[in-house]
Amino acid sequence: MLEVPPGDVVLTHEGADLQHERPAWRLHMVSHVMSGLSEALEGQNPFPARDAYEGRFLETAWGALYFATSAMVPVSAERTALRLQAVLRFWEPLKGARYLFKTLGAPFTLEELMGATCDWAMDAWCPGGETSARERLTTAAERMARATREDCIEAILRQMPHALTFARNLKHRDVVADPAFQRERLAVLSPPAFERVSGACTSDLLALLYSWDRQSGRK
Structure with a gap:
């Protein structure tokens, strides 16, 4: 996978991708791969293949970020813990880029992107916003992983x-x-x-x- 130079902008959501003809870093295109997997199986149960693809893709920085920010179903506590833990493992290489999510405007830092897309996980599993998004996500992931x-x-x-x-x-x-x-x-x-x-x-x-x-x- 290609490395995004520090400071480059990554389009994380189709809502921010208004110029499809221009070269850009497009994280949201992963959803097309997931749709293609379902279509290729021609009526068979697509979830084993989709689960295997997600598991492999979580071993990459951009795959981890996509599945954490997209909240693609299913979004169980166990699966969300795996997604957040994957992002946290790749936090250092991911924080060098900037991110556009849903609307145009000033690009987000990684901290801001995770705060905007995973606020539900932090509020439900680590209430209280006195610490950074990274710290709250770490706590939330730990609690989800062992949740009864x-x-x-x-x-x-x-x-x-x-x-x-x-x-x-x-x-x-x-x-x-x-x-x-x-x-x-x-x-x-x-x-x-x-x-x-x-x-x-x-x-x-x-x-x-x-x-x-x-x-x-x-x-």
């Missing part, structure tokens, strides 16, 4: 108020926003279903809230 189901439930409940700020048109907001209701519903999720949301990623929690809202309406 109850640890994951507590992290999810810490992050639920934030997820609710993005939930629109909930018909039973008072019900699904109740922490006691949330804890009860989380407790009865099947192991595979719980694993998918165990990292407390905001998008996964939003999906849960909308599902619970629909189920409440059928009672």
Whole structure:
């Protein structure tokens, strides 16, 4: 893999890539590879191949950064721990570049990029912003790696108020926003279903809230 010279800008999200014809460092193009893997398998289960690709790519600096910042599903606590630990291993070579994420403007430092893309992980697993993003991510990854189901439930409940700020048109907001209701519903999720949301990623929690809202309406 090519080395990005210090100070060069890396496009980490398609939203910041407005001039496709110009040469540039494009981290977000990894998503095209993942889509291609699914298409190439022609209806077969793509996840074993995608998991193997991710595992191998986490051994590279740019692969580690992509999977940590993209929050590509599944985003379990265990998988997120592996992604964050991979980025932390490559922190020194990665911090020399600058990064554009979603919108144009002043490029982010690595610290700022991780703060913008992994704030949910830090808030759920290492609440309190008095230390650097690198230190909080280190703590969050360590906690995720050894988390029990109850640890994951507590992290999810810490992050639920934030997820609710993005939930629109909930018909039973008072019900699904109740922490006691949330804890009860989380407790009865099947192991595979719980694993998918165990990292407390905001998008996964939003999906849960909308599902619970629909189920409440059928009672």
